[in-house]
Amino acid sequence: LSHRSSARQMSSSSLDLISNLPDDVLHLIFNELDYDDLEKISSASKKMQCCASLAKQKITKEPISKLSITQYSNGDFILEAHSDGGRDNYFMIVKMVSLGAERRIRKWRHPKHYQQCLITRQHLGIPHEKSSIPSEIFEGLEYLLKRFSAESICMVSVLIDDAFETRIHALLAGVVNIRLNFDRIELPGNEEADKKNFLSRLISMNVSGIVIARVKFNWSIETYTWFLYAIVNFPSITQLEIDNDLYFEDDRGNWLEKDPFPFTSEMPIEYFGNLSVLKFNELILDINFVLEIIKRCLINKRECQIHMHTTERIGMQHLQKLGNNNDIRDNIEIIDHSLENTPRYSIRVRGSDFWLIIRYADSVDGHKIAQIESCNCDIFE
């Protein structure tokens, strides 16, 4: 057998042996590197750059919980990627100098800068005038989407204009299973057509979930009806959350409380019964519709989170009706944990660790909201 030296020598000569390996062999080696390694090796030579570029498309992306784009009251935009555990955090700040065309861009990648950034932002609020997201932020987002597999992209306090929709549509073309969160966003107009235009483009973006919170435009019952009937054509969307302020400012600057409105239209249960997250704080849904969703969750042992107002509080008399169903009769066990005026039940599918918990909780605006959550674990363990 061949002689072995005591330590690995890279090469006895100055030959560039790695570049002479067959391409298919190099690809297999590169597929076992991570994104950082591939970026570093890509500046070694044209061949390395080419192989690294191909491998970047194949390797498993690092999973992270979210990417976010936020505009602050001083006009600055910040793009962030938070890796779980804070091991790696990416920040890009686009400073809109004097709100003019001049911009200063800084990109950081370090947990230390994350802390500095947090301290700076504590003094900043929401911008009065929201402006278009600068193209540099989209370029940064494109990079981060190639590098990470994010569960969601959050847009906070930004203007959602045509340019945004076009850019985000293109960026998400090859991305699967991502949720879009919109928090305190603004549209260029407040007409019904502007809302429908935004919502229709949003649901056609091949996303897995949509979260809309505290948007400035008014969600009328017509908007809801249009939206909920449009969304059923997009079964890839399995998480739906609309969380609006139940307070509004009238023409005289008074803050008034808005009551949730009954949603009487019959929503297609085939679609809504398959959602894993269904949260509305502004609609009151018919109790029979909610019970039908519960029944489907129990039959399919499907994990779900449902938070919504119901026409009446779910009680034992409703849950006992579930037992009349042939598919689940004898298969479920209902445990009543209700306290005074506070219904609380757990339902177990016999022979499994599947549980459904039903309770009512006060929402921030003081309304009682049904909270139905399932889990695949022994809750009493």
Place this chain on the structure above:
Amino acid sequence: PNVKLVTSDNEEFVVDFRIAKMSVTVSRLMEAMNMSETDDASLLSNSIPLPNVTKAVMARVIEWCEKHKNDEPKEEKENDKRGRTTHVVSDWDKEFLKNDEFGRLCQLMGAANYLEIKGLFNDISQTIANMIHGKKSDEIAEMFNIHCDLTEAEKKEIRKKTAWCED
């Protein structure tokens, strides 16, 4: 039963039939030459030419195959926290490969690739990937004597794109 393998430098290796079958290439050649485990005459009268493998490399390949001849077929992969998928290299394999200089490692990988011995090939490619993993750009270039043919403008463009890469 034994099978005769002949290397590019005309060295003959007589190996157990099971070891010969670990190579997909050798298996195909044996099939083409009607060599079967139950037909001793066919094995004795034929030898398998392997013009892409030298005697020294063949000896290393056989040493690896001897160790793994009784292994169950398996594909052990794991993902680290950053999503990097890696092939699991056993302690024996790490020890087996640790002293090979890079040139010999490349020759051994070339042989594993030609002979289609997946386990050996995966061990070596993972060993090379581990050599690269975590190194800086200039360390990688120096370690492998990579001749840089990028222009300054191209380097600048790459640095601009990967500005977040460096801590």
